[in-house]
Amino acid sequence: MSTDIWVWIAALLSLAIFSYLYKDNPVFRFAEHLFTGLSVGYMIVLMWNNYAYQYIVIPISQQRWITLIPMALGMLYLFRFVPKLQHLMLIPIAITLGIWNGWSIPVVIEADLFKQMQGTMVNTTMFQNPWDPHNGLVVGLLVVVGVVCTVLYFYFSREHRGPLKVASSVGIWFVMIGFGASFGYTVMARMSLLIGRIQFLFTEWIHLIK
Amino acid sequence: MRRQIPLMLVLVLGIFFFIQFFVPSRLSTNIYQVSLQWLILISAFAIVLAIGSLVNHHLLKIKRRREHWPYSYATLAGLVVMSLLGILGRFPGLGLLDEIYYRLYLFVQAPMDAAMFAILAFYMASASYRAFRARSKEALLLLVSGFFIMLGVIPLGALIWDRIPDIAEWIMMVPNMAAKRGILFGVGLGITATSLKIILGIERSWLGGGGK
Amino acid sequence: MRSITVIGLILLGSAAALTQPMPAAPADPAPPPVQPPGLVTAMDTPNDAGNSISVDWRPSPDEAQGLVEGYVVYRSESAEAPESLWTRVGYVPYGLNQSRDQSVPENGMDFFYRVRVVSRLGASAVSQASNPARSSEQWYNSMRTNALIASLLFVAIVVYFITMAQKGQHLFVRRIAGLSAVEEAVGRATEMGRPILFVPGLSSISDVATIAALNILGQVAKKTAEYDTPLLVPNRDPVVYTVAQEVVKEAYSEIGRPDAYNHDSVFYLTDSQMGFASGVDGIMTRERPATNFFMGMFWAESLILAETGAATGAIQIAGTDAIHQLPFFITACDYTLIGEELYAASAYLARDPKLLGTLKGQDWSKALIVLLLVAGLALSLINPGVRGFILNILTVG
Incomplete structure (x- = not known):
């Protein structure tokens, strides 16, 4: 058994969190509330020491007054507490939305559309061995069929009847096989996390595993 | 007027940063960099509101003696x-103080984080x-493909049948890839x-009700 | 060949030994000479902010024999400058015969480049100076012309359908199961006298999925305002929290019940991913919402949220474009909006002609993509050479 009080605290809080798996109980409730408080406190410290210091204190101490502009814009958020001027907080929100949305249009068109189209094209090596299960022409065609049918599943402005119904059904098969693959993969990866925590309890705390 | 200014700002900045993406010049890249920094700074002030919300939420709970109110002290403390x-x-x-802060992080906050994970x-x-209780044909597909992948990534899979890792890889590279691309086209649009x-x-629901 | 290696090892050994002060080092035999790189070409790096010149060269003929270790690139203001005035600006290992000098001190001024080959045995030889080159900044990235055309085309299609919709043209939208269930889900909560939980994802406002989630929140809040059902909206991002609050306020005043809006219904929880998950778990077990909405961007916590919610017996409607989290929502939630369905949701729920017009525009763009994929495939099958051409068009920079 460890004699370090901090290790005991860590172990008991880990168990407090785990206790939720049985059911909600006072110990979990305490841990959960403490977790919220501490993590927000931690965020405040990070913001203060990193951002406030780097982007406000340093520039002002170096008399780079331009930093007052974003500060003033940020402070408009605080008008939330002034009932008559509440609408001023929409200005920083509008700035944030404008910048991100303007920028996202071409970025997404490049990353999600062009790159995916490029990836879907059959390549010339596929012709050499058409039946190769990994890189043959048949597989290449199967990928194109899968992509096209999946895209058609998302066609909203027409009733899914006739050929569109067939295509969208094939599309959802592909989607489900893909989700199964991703599910299986993640399940295996997450197991290692649990093993890590159990190892801590048994090695650091009660020294069962050496 | 209260709504016009934010709407104009979104329009003008949206068009500006759309164009900025196509302009590689020094001025343009500098504007982009500075805007990102400014955005961080502007958003930092929203944290004040967020903390206000959290504190207020728990103070109200304590004041009104709502169910489980004593736990709110743990959050505030x-x-x-x-x-x-x-x-x-x-x-x-x-x-x-810094030493205690560091220990609180390491032995109180981080273990809870890890335990939750x-x-x-x-x-x-x-x-x-x-x-595994697949209720439909589609759910069955998910189950079967998940099963092959789980077996495919552990040594046991190959022991059962030496083709299983191959099948798992094929599922990842062909139907999974096709579905992912198809979804991404839709998401992109x-x-x-x-x-x-x-x-x-x-x-424009983000404009809120107060500004009409 | 082996003897060369042996000599090389000895030389390397003695080179290492030289770094130690040694009273009487034997004189080094000169390593076998290496042939210098061929023609060196320098040009302004295209589509950039300036202060950069791209250099390429013909490899040293010895590279084919595997004798070359790498190339050192030098810059100078004059082709005939003495050795001391050539500044080292880069090193690339063998096999790569190009380099980018990102430290050009001035735009619009001539600079020359030389490339020194270094052999594995320690010999080196320098090339002739390159042509003069000037760096400059560009005001248009020509590599992005394809993205510009595609963006403008998309905007044009969407704006066209919005105009058509405004003129009163009827626009059909197919049934989306998860969204048809919203009304029923809110009704159920009202009957049971329990709240509705809406989590607008864990990402920031820079994620468009968050914006889509907030648009759905607006529609859901209108329904809760109508039925007078309590609404709980926990947040992880401070900016999202402020916007979510405005969205809910707007919904209540649009329904004509601004007085029913409760300030505390949209609240901030914590910035910590797992702290947020444990907090929402607590809310789900203690407040027992009848319906849970998980919309927007999620990471690993998706499973914790959805499984807890399923255990409490709530109706769960999820929607995300996070491909890796979708399988967990699908297994644990009653309805799941997959990818684009998340973005289509606000149009579906609001039935606003302008929003439906946008949806129609998205569909036409999808049809265009399918057409391009199929045409590209057909052309590549007929003539594999076309493939290179198509890939070229799709290359982004």
Whole structure:
């Protein structure tokens, strides 16, 4: 058994969190509330020491007054507490939305559309061995069929009847096989996390595993 | 007027940053860099509102003696203690506070974080159980493909049948890849359309009710 | 060949030994000479902010024999400058015969480049100076012309359908199961006298999925305002929290019940991913919402949220474009909006002609993509050479 009080605290809080798996109980409730408080406190410290210091204190101490502009814009958020001027907080929100949305249009068109189209094209090596299960022409065609049918599943402005119904059904098969693959993969990866925590309890705390 | 200014700002900035993407010049890249920095700074002030919300939520709970109100003290205490230790600990001569802050992070906050992450593994089991009760043809597909992948990534799979790792890889590279691409096309168009709706002011619920 | 290696090892050994002060080092035999790189070409790096010149060269003929270790690139203001005035600006290992000098001190001024080959045995030889080159900044990235055309085309299609919709043209939308269930889900909560939980994802406002989630929140809040059902909206991002609050306020005043809006219904929880998950778990077990909405961007916590919610017996409607989290929502939730369905949701729920017009525009763009994929495939099958051409068009920079 460890004699370090901090290790005991860590172990008991880990168990407090785990206790939720049985059911909600006072110990979990305490841990959960403490977790919220501490993590927000931690965020405040990070913001203060990193951002406030780097982007406000340093520039002002170096008399780079331009930093007052974003500060003033940020402070408009605080008008939330002034009932008559509440609408001023929409200005920083509008700035944030404008910048991100303007920028996202071409970025997404490049990353999600062009790159995916490029990836879907059959390549010339596929012709050499058409039946190769990994890189043959048949597989290449199967990928194109899968992509096209999946895209058609998302066609909203027409009733899914006739050929569109067939295509969208094939599309959802592909989607489900893909989700199964991703599910299986993640399940295996997450197991290692649990093993890590159990190892801590048994090695650091009660020294069962050496 | 109260709505016009934010709407104009979104439109003008949206168009400006759309164009900025195509302009590689020094001025343009500098504007982009500075805007990102400014955005961080502007958003930092929203944290004040967020903390206000959290504190207010718990103070109200305590004041009105709502169910489970005593736990709110744990949140408030955690917040106050952690932030004071972290900020004051930086001052000369107060290194002890910084030491306690560091320990609180390492032995109180981080273990809870890790434990919560570890709980995921238990939920994986219940999620797998749910998946195994496949209620439809589509769910069955998910189950079968998930099963092959799980077997495919562990040595046991190859022991059962030496083709299983191959099948798992094929599922990842062919149907999984096709589905992913198909979804991404839709997502790409969805994102672009949503951004466009915000810039053009078609979607304006973010303006809130107060400014009419 | 082996003897060369042996000599090389000895030389390397002695080179290492030289770094130690040694009273009487034997004189080094000169390593076998290496042939210098061929023609060196320098040009302004295209589509950039300036202060950069791209250099390429013909490899040293010895590279084919595997004798070359790498190339050192030098810059100078004059082709005939003495050795001391050539500044080292880069090193690339063998096999790569190009380099980019990102530290050009001035735009619009001539600079020359030389490339020194270094052999594995320690010999080196320098090339002739390159042609003069000037760096400059560009005001248009020509590599992005394809993205510009595609973006403008998309905007044009969407704006066209919005105009058509405004003129009163009827626009059909197919049933989306998860969204048809919203009304029923809110009704159920009202009957049971329990709240509705809406989590607008864990990402920031820079994620468009968050914006889509907030648009759905607006529609859901209108329904809760109508039925007078309590609404709980926990947040992880401070900016998202402020916007979510405005969205809910707007919904209540649009329904004509601004007085029913409760300030505390949209609240901030914590920035910590797992702290947020444990907090929402607590809310789900203690407040027992009848319906849970998980919309927007999620990471690993998706499973914790969805499994807890399923255990409490709530109706769950999820929607995300996070491909890796979708399988967990699908297994644990009653309805799941997959990818683009998340973005289509606000149009579906609001039935606003402008929003439906946008959706129609998205569909036409999808049809265009399918057409391009199929045409590209057909052309590549007929003539594999076309493939290179198509890939070229799709290359982004």
